[in-house]
Amino acid sequence: MNWKDRMTRDELDRIRSAKAERLVSLYLPTARAGRETLQGPIYLKNLLTQAEQELSELGLRWNEIEEVLGAARALLDDDHIWVHASDGFAIFLSPGQAEGYRLPVGFEEKCVVGTRFHIKPLLPYFAKDGAFYVLTLSENLVQMYLATRHQIHTLEVPEMPTSMAEALAAHDPESQLQFHTSVGSGGAGGRAAMFFGTGDETGMDKQKKELREYFERVDRAVTRYANSAPLPLILGGVDYLLPIYRKTNEFPGLIDPQFEGN
Structure with a gap:
C-alpha cells in the first residue's frame, strides 16, 4: 500500500x-x-x-x-x-x-x-484559518458541525429542523398526511421521500415548493446561529440538494467548496 x-x-x-x-x-x-x-x-x-x-x-x-x-x-x-x-x-x-x-x-x-x-x-485537516462550520443536508437528516484543524463535533442549533418531515409538520401539521418518508438502503442520505400533490399542483411542483420551505427554515436557524459567531460555512450532502440550498442561503459566510454524497 x-x-x-x-x-x-x-x-x-x-x-x-x-x-x-x-x-x-x-x-x-x-x-x-x-x-x-x-x-x-x-x-x-x-x-x-x-x-x-x-x-x-x-x-x-x-x-x-x-x-x-x-x-x-x-x-x-x-x-x-x-x-x-x-x-x-x-x-x-x-x-x-x-x-x-x-x-x-x-x-x-x-x-x-x-x-x-x-x-x-478529513475536513479539520484542511481548515487553514482555524474553525469553520459544516452543514450536511438530505431530505431525511440535517446536521451542523463545528470543525477545527484537528477535530469536529455536532452542534445543537436552536429552531433548526432535523428533517424535511419535521420542517413541514411545524409549518403545516396537515402536511404529514401528504408527506411520507421511508429509509431504505440509502439510509439517512438517500432520497426516500414521496410527494403527493392536489388540484392543479403537480407532484414535481409540490416537491420544489416543499424543498424551498424546508431549506428556508434551515437557513433561518443556521444564519441566526452562525451570525452570532461568524465562521466559514461548508455544505455537504446529497448532490441535487446543494444548489437548491445555496439559492435560499442568507448567511454571508457560505463558501464555494462542498462535498457531495451521503
Whole structure:
C-alpha cells in the first residue's frame, strides 16, 4: 500500500470525486510513541472485520473481498508504520488499489462502505484559518458541525429542523398526511421521500415548493446561529440538494467548496 504523512488538496479532490460500486473508507486513531502504538493494529483489525462483513452482505465472494481489503491487511504486521505513526490514519480501498494517510488528526474509529469515499473526518485537516462550520443536508437528516484543524463535533442549533418531515409538520401539521418518508438502503442520505400533490399542483411542483420551505427554515436557524459567531460555512450532502440550498442561503459566510454524497 502507498501511504503518506500529508495530504494535498488535489489528493482530497481526487478521493472525493471517486465513484465505484464498492469503496471502503477506514479511519482510526494512532499514537506517536509509547505502548499506545500497539493499539493501532487492533483498531485496524476490528475495522477490517466490519468492512469484510459489509462487503459479504453486498454479495461479494471471499476473493473479491480480499481484492479490496488485502492491502490493508498487510499493514497489520508492518511494525514500522505503527511505531512511527502520527495521530490518526485514514485508509481508502477499492478493488486492486489502496492508499493511506498518516495525519495529525485524532480520528475516531470508523468504517464506511459505499459508492463514494467518506471524507468528512478529513475536513479539520484542511481548515487553514482555524474553525469553520459544516452543514450536511438530505431530505431525511440535517446536521451542523463545528470543525477545527484537528477535530469536529455536532452542534445543537436552536429552531433548526432535523428533517424535511419535521420542517413541514411545524409549518403545516396537515402536511404529514401528504408527506411520507421511508429509509431504505440509502439510509439517512438517500432520497426516500414521496410527494403527493392536489388540484392543479403537480407532484414535481409540490416537491420544489416543499424543498424551498424546508431549506428556508434551515437557513433561518443556521444564519441566526452562525451570525452570532461568524465562521466559514461548508455544505455537504446529497448532490441535487446543494444548489437548491445555496439559492435560499442568507448567511454571508457560505463558501464555494462542498462535498457531495451521503
